[in-house]
Amino acid sequence: MASEQLRVGFIGAGQIATLHALAYEDNRDATLHAIADQDADVRAARGAEWGVGVAYADYRELLGNPDIDAVEIILPHHLHLPVTLEALAAGKHVSLQKPMCLSLGEADQIIAAAEGSDRLFRVFENFRSYEPYRLAKKLIDQGEIGDPLSLRMKNISGRGVGGWSQTTNARAWRSDTERSGGYLSILDHGYHMASIATHLMGHVESVHTLSTPKGDSVVPATQEMITFRFAEGDRLGSWETVRAPELLVRTKYYGGDEWVEVTGTRGVVWVNRCSGDLLGIPPVTLYRDGELRQFSDLDTDWDASFRDGGMEFTRAIVDGTQPDLDATEAKAVLAFCLAAVESKQTGRTTLLAELDQEETKA
Ligand SMILES: NC(=O)c1ccc[n+]([C@@H]2O[C@H](COP(=O)([O-])OP(=O)(O)OC[C@H]3O[C@@H](n4cnc5c(N)ncnc54)[C@H](O)[C@@H]3O)[C@@H](O)[C@H]2O)c1
Structure with a gap:
């Protein structure tokens, strides 16, 4: 040092x-x-x-x-x-x-x-450092919902109320497919969603994407419905992206929000906010055995996930440990995103094991 x-x-x-x-x-x-x-x-x-x-x-x-x-x-x-x-x-x-x-x-x-x-x-990938997702992961790993069976994720891209707009620099390279990779809802914001799905439920084996407008397009889709099967257990997932430019989203940051629901054999856990606060309800809710528990005393400001994620990095260097995401896990998340893009392009289900390991590129 x-x-x-x-x-x-x-x-x-x-x-x-x-x-x-x-x-x-x-x-x-x-x-x-x-x-x-x-x-x-x-x-x-x-x-x-x-x-x-x-x-x-x-x-x-x-x-x-x-x-x-x-x-x-x-x-x-x-x-x-x-x-x-x-x-x-x-x-x-x-x-x-x-x-x-x-x-x-x-x-x-x-x-x-x-x-x-x-x-x-x-x-x-800051969602993994966001306290409500950390709590959800802990509750699932502790068996609070039994064996996880199904995951549902929703992402809305709307219009922020009082938050950020993208700077000229940030917009310019994103609109150039050579520099951004295109397919922004899946590869850009979507990398967070794929990361959280993988974090909570394990690696993904196959993916099918429906989108509107129909067919392959690198321009932002209005809607995508991405369904997937996890490699381990009887686990399925769905991930919906909706672009609704007139929809107002309460946020300090980008004009978007997302929420996630995991159902297990004995209960359900919901994470109700991250980038925005569209729903205005407690960030984590757990249902089990007829009881509903809500967790409100969490650091829900999205900026805290950047602070904590950065501090994890420097602490890990000092401690000689490996924080999320190591290169192999990051590739698994990328493969999920690229499979969703390939399925959108072909209209067929994509098996991650059959992705071209050398070349697969959006
Ligand atoms: N939730 C999140 O974690 C989150 C949110 C937004 C962006 N991102 C990611 O952060 C990265 C940057 O996104 P952004 O929105 O801040 O973009 P940005 O355009 O605002 O920032 C990128 C910066 O890189 C500089 N730059 C570009 N080419 C350069 C070069 N060759 N040498 C030196 N500087 C160069 C630009 O001048 C610009 O200031 C992307 O990977 C994006 O996906 C993550």
Whole structure:
């Protein structure tokens, strides 16, 4: 370690990086030491806001700075693979924003680089660090609902009331399929949903996607109904995405929200909020044996999941442990997303085991 506290650099200091910075406000393990962003306005604004004096236009200069122990890569999707490989080769610990990358072939390159390095690599997916999902996972693992049987997930993309709008930068690369991968409801926001499904219920074996408008389209779908079978147990899942631009969503962040329901042999658990607060009800509800329990005393602000997720990363470096998501688990989540895209393209059920491991790309 180059200093007593780890020195972290952000590669990409755009819109979501503002929430990543919360992890370094009161972090005994690490400080935010440098940023790299190609946009001069972003560099100036974030440098001043975060009190970070070291700012580069070229991320390679940040990677060449021996004072930096670890990096958070918070870049458009097409850069996830090359910058991760360069960062590991430069001897930095890496936290890579979701989605891991854009194809299974790319994921394999990251797995090989992570396995060949003595540095920590993880994919940053903030829903797994969100307290209501943590509680739901704990309740399920403790057997509170018996053996989990079915998962239902809903994501609404509407219009935020008082929240964020996407910045020009963030919109531009997302609307370019080469840079984002397209299929945003499945590969961009959807990576969170696939991650949570996998986290709560295990790996997915097969996927079928229905969408409207019908057929293959990289432009945002109005609706998708994605159904899937889990590899273990008699477990099925469904995941509905709805784009309703006039629907008002109470949120401090993006104009979207989601909720999840898991039914087991003895009970049901609901997580009723995350990015937004459309329902305005307690974040976690548990039903079992005729009793309904509601859990309200949780940190439900979405920003806390970024603070906690970032602090998990730096603590794990200090402790020498591996936080979620390691490269192999991150690839399993990506495979679920890519299978949903392939099924949308072909109109047929996709078996994850039959995805082309070399090339599969949205
Ligand atoms: N819930 C979440 O965890 C969440 C939410 C939003 C975005 N994200 C993810 O975060 C990442 C960034 O998304 P965003 O919305 O903040 O985008 P953004 O466009 O606001 O930020 C990306 C930044 O990268 C910079 N950049 C682009 N190419 C560069 C290069 N070659 N060298 C240096 N800087 C470069 C841009 O100038 C920009 O400031 C994506 O992976 C996205 O999926 C995650």
